[in-house]
Amino acid sequence: QKEVEQNSGPLSVPEGAIASLNCTYSDRGSQSFFWYRQYSGKSPELIMSIYSNGDKEDGRFTAQLNKASQYVSLLIRDSQPSDSATYLCAVILGSASKIIFGSGTRLSIRP
Amino acid sequence: EAGVVQSPRYKIIEKKQPVAFWCNPISGHNTLYWYRQNLGQGPELLIRYENEEAVDDSQLPKDRFSAERLKGVDSTLKIQPAELGDSAVYLCASSLQGELFFGEGSRLTVL
Numbered sequence A: 001q002k003e004v005e006q007n008s009g010p011l012s013v014p015e016g017a018i019a020s021l022n023c024t025y026s027d028r029g030s031q032s033f034f035w036y037r038q039y040s041g042k043s044p045e046l047i048m049s050i051y052s053n054g055d056k057e058d059g060r061f062t063a064q065l066n067k068a069s070q071y072v073s074l075l076i077r078d079s080q081p082s083d084s085a086t087y088l089c090a091v092i093l094g095s096a097s098k099i100i101f102g103s104g105t106r107l108s109i110r111p
Numbered sequence B: 001e002a003g004v005v006q007s008p009r010y011k012i013i014e015k016k017q018p019v020a021f022w023c024n025p026i027s028g029h030n031t032l033y034w035y036r037q038n039l040g041q042g043p044e045l046l047i048r049y050e051n052e053e054a055v056d057d058s059q060l061p062k063d064r065f066s067a068e069r070l071k072g073v074d075s076t077l078k079i080q081p082a083e084l085g086d087s088a089v090y091l092c093a094s095s096l097q098g099e100l101f102f103g104e105g106s107r108l109t110v111l
Helices: none
Strands: A004-006 A011-014 A019-025 A032-038 A045-050 A054-058 A061-066 A071-076 A085-092 A099-101 A105-110 B005-007 B010-013 B019-024 B031-037 B044-050 B053-056 B065-068 B075-079 B088-096 B099-102 B106-110
Touching: A004 A085, A011 A019, A019 A032, A019 A085, A019 A105, A032 A061, A032 A071, A032 B099, A045 A054, A045 A061, A045 A071, A045 B099, A071 A085, A099 B044, B005 B088, B010 B019, B019 B088, B019 B106, B031 B075, B044 B065, B044 B075, B075 B088
Parallel strands: A011 A105, B010 B106
Antiparallel strands: A004 A019, A019 A071, A032 A045, A032 A085, A054 A061, A061 A071, A085 A099, A085 A105, B005 B019, B019 B075, B031 B044, B031 B088, B044 B053, B065 B075, B088 B099, B088 B106
């Protein structure tokens, strides 16, 4: 089992709709979770961090965390073509304090 | 505030040649990471530094890879000799409270 798992996609969503990206992790002791966006040929950039169970909203982005289910998700409302990118889930593993990335989900917003 | 600076941006070498990458983190960030990213994959951790100490190098292929972070600021990652499978983007990131800030990366092509 991989430490951080994501569906590789591609996930195709119409413009203006909600895009839902999911991530599961294996280390139950993990406490910190992040979503990064990576455009083709560019480096990852942080868009959201979440540390507590529940929802955290920032503009059109909402991160959701469920530690009991070891599940973290990212919702993008009113999806725009500029949201087309690969979204990487990252987790600080509780056992080792190192940041591990999933393989990323490629999101495509179609006009 | 200056971001993470990496050089070179691109490097093409023949197999068995050595190569080195340099990283200057964001001022005040004590934690520095080197990741390797292959096409279509998430970043893979190679080594993590806390100041000048390598606290996690379990994923670093020590037969050919080496890294150093003298004085706890700049860092260098070296590969000697390079193999075809080392072709990838090498990302440096510095961290504040777990949130990673990446440099632009160094794209290595081994022929």
